[in-house]
Amino acid sequence: MLMEKILVLDFGGQYNQLIARRVREQHIYAEIKPYNRISVDEIAAAGYRGIIFTGGPNSVYDPVSPHYDPAVLALGIPILGICYGCQLIAYMAGGTVASADNSSEYGKIELTVGDDVLFCGVDRTSVCWMSHRDYISALPDGFVNIACTAKCPNAGMADHARGIYGVQFHPEVTHTAFGRQMLHNFLYDICGCCGDWRMDSFVEQKIAEYRRKLSGKKVLCALSGGVDSSVAAVLLHRAVGDNLICVFVDHGLLREGEADSVERVFRDTFSMNLIRVDAEQRFLTKLSGVSEPERKRKIIGEEFIRVFEDESKKIGKVNYLVQGTIYPDVIESGSGDASTIKSHHNVGGLPGVVDFDEIIEPLRDLFKDEVRQVGLSLGIPEELVWRQPFPGPGLAIRVIGAIDRDKLDTLRRVDAIFREEIAAASLQQDTNQYFAVLTDTRSVGVMGDARTYGRTVVLRAVTTDDFMTADWTRLPYDVLARVSSRITGEVAGITRVTYDITSKPPATVEWE
Numbered sequence: 427m428l429m430e431k432i433l434v435l436d437f438g439g440q441y442n443q444l445i446a447r448r449v450r451e452q453h454i455y456a457e458i459k460p461y462n463r464i465s466v467d468e469i470a471a472a473g474y475r476g477i478i479f480t481g482g483p484n485s486v487y488d489p490v491s492p493h494y495d496p497a498v499l500a501l502g503i504p505i506l507g508i509c510y511g512c513q514l515i516a517y518m519a520g521g522t523v524a525s526a527d528n529s530s531e532y533g534k535i536e537l538t539v540g541d542d543v544l545f546c547g548v549d550r551t552s553v554c555w556m557s558h559r560d561y562i563s564a565l566p567d568g569f570v571n572i573a574c575t576a577k578c579p580n581a582g583m584a585d586h587a588r589g590i591y592g593v594q595f596h597p598e599v600t601h602t603a604f605g606r607q608m609l610h611n612f613l614y615d616i617c618g619c620c621g622d623w624r625m626d627s628f629v630e631q632k633i634a635e636y637r638r639k640l641s642g643k644k645v646l647c648a649l650s651g652g653v654d655s656s657v658a659a660v661l662l663h664r665a666v667g668d669n670l671i672c673v674f675v676d677h678g679l680l681r682e683g684e685a686d687s688v689e690r691v692f693r694d695t696f697s698m699n700l701i702r703v704d705a706e707q708r709f710l711t712k713l714s715g716v717s718e719p720e721r722k723r724k725i726i727g728e729e730f731i732r733v734f735e736d737e738s739k740k741i742g743k744v745n746y747l748v749q750g751t752i753y754p755d756v757i758e759s760g761s762g763d764a765s766t767i768k769s770h771h772n773v774g775g776l777p778g779v780v781d782f783d784e785i786i787e788p789l790r791d792l793f794k795d796e797v798r799q800v801g802l803s804l805g806i807p808e809e810l811v812w813r814q815p816f817p818g819p820g821l822a823i824r825v826i827g828a829i830d831r832d833k834l835d836t837l838r839r840v841d842a843i844f845r846e847e848i849a850a851a852s853l854q855q856d857t858n859q860y861f862a863v864l865t866d867t868r869s870v871g872v873m874g875d876a877r878t879y880g881r882t883v884v885l886r887a888v889t890t891d892d893f894m895t896a897d898w899t900r901l902p903y904d905v906l907a908r909v910s911s912r913i914t915g916e917v918a919g920i921t922r923v924t925y926d927i928t929s930k931p932p933a934t935v936e937w938e
């Protein structure tokens with residue numbers, strides 16, 4: 427059966443992933459394609475039920491702004507243009523887009539809508555989220571006005587005969603009070619979708635597909651204990667059982683109890699064919715005396731590949747190598763990265779050292795929240811499914827300066843106390859990532875009338891949607907006080923505890 431799908435045609439706006447997620451939340455599969463990577467003919471052949479033109483940072487009159495072939499308007503596929511996407515439709519169809527000094531609108535704006543299928547179930551006046559300078563001053567032929575704000579005469583337009591709609595505001599942003607309803611109306615009433623995208627059916631479908639395709643084949647998976655590789659591994663295990671070999675490299679840079687818990691879950695609970703490689707000494711030797719953050723990251727990334735190479739030589743040739751790539755990785759790898767702030771460590775180098783025929787990426791169509799749903803429906807424990815992100819280089823980038831076993835053990839204890847107290851106060855859902863950093867700063871203190879000269883730790887907790895920007899979490903003072911007194915009381919050598927109140931930017935989430 428052919429699955430319903432919506433095309434999100436990407437013109438460079440900041441909310442494009444959000445648009446696709448909002449569509450999928452309504453149980454319809456959405457895929458994002460940059461406007462310059464898909465032609466009208468390809469769109470016509472792909473069987474989309476509808477197209478959403480995203481926003482974008484440009485003005486349609488800017489010569490370098492992204493444009494699209496107007497033939498898309500004649501395909502007979504319903505279209506919804508959002509912000510720049512709406513202006514682009516107006517421009518392509520012969521309307522006028524203008525810019526006036528007082529036409530900008532940013533933030534929450536009162537919207538008035540008319541009686542239209544797009545606004546069924548939407549209050550006549552409500553709040554919407556705007557972010558634009560240009561506006562549509564004259565509608566193209568065949569279009570009628572369906573919404574306005576005080577400053578924007580054409581905040582919504584429609585060509586009912588062709589099923590083409592445009593809104594100047596952002597229905598995908600939660601600040602637009604009825605945004606979800608409007609998208610629902612577009613998807614179900616205008617595009618005629620039924621909503622056949624369900625995680626449970628995705629899981630069953632994938633397992634059946636891999637069972638057919640991989641029967642009798644040898645499959646290898648690098649397991650980190652993180653959400654993506656764990657879900658990919660369990661899914662593959664359901665399909666091929668013992669033909670899946672998982673290699674878990676314990677680099678000695680994990681948090682307290684973490685390596686054992688990975689082993690317990692995958693070997694004991696899921697009875698998986700797991701090879702745990704104890705490589706702590708290898709990593710610590712390579713990292714000895716190294717204090718420069720980028721060098722640490724590079725060494726860890728390279729050593730990880732070397733360890734994996736050694737293991738894979740022992741295993742011999744495999745047919746498939748599993749990668750836990752998820753949809754945001756796929757989209758991001760399509761766009762050029764301006765400058766490298768940090769070289770993030772991932773398993774990208776493994777294909778070069780493993781003897782395999784083909785890569786399989788069971789999660790490459792899924793967003794993170796969908797990966798979590800798949801994990802839950804596969805029976806993966808909640809604490810693993812909801813695990814906060816943990817960087818590949820692990821605690822090595824949370825011990826500032828040169829690292830050694832002793833410092834790592836100290837940090838592990840401090841970090842565990844912080845996590846225990848966050849859990850005791852049930853604050854896990856109130857912060858997206860929280861951890862401790864061991865600095866190389868010493869300071870004078872006093873304990874039992876005697877002078878001390880101990881180490882300083884930093885507690886960091888951030889609130890964020892996407893980790894590209896982040897704010898520091900306002901943790902309750904009494905929780906911070908408890909964490910501080912436990913750390914100085916229980917961890918030898920730590921005499922000062924500080925809380926990091928820097929957002930990203932200008933800081934980053936991790937200290938190195």
Ligand code: XMP
Binds near residue numbers: 768772818935
């Ligand atoms: P930064 O420090 O860049 O971190 O603001 C943003 C998010 O990315 C995580 N992070 C990493 N994740 N490999 C990873 O898989 C890495 O090398 C790495 N470095 C940072 C960080 O924990 C935060 O969630």
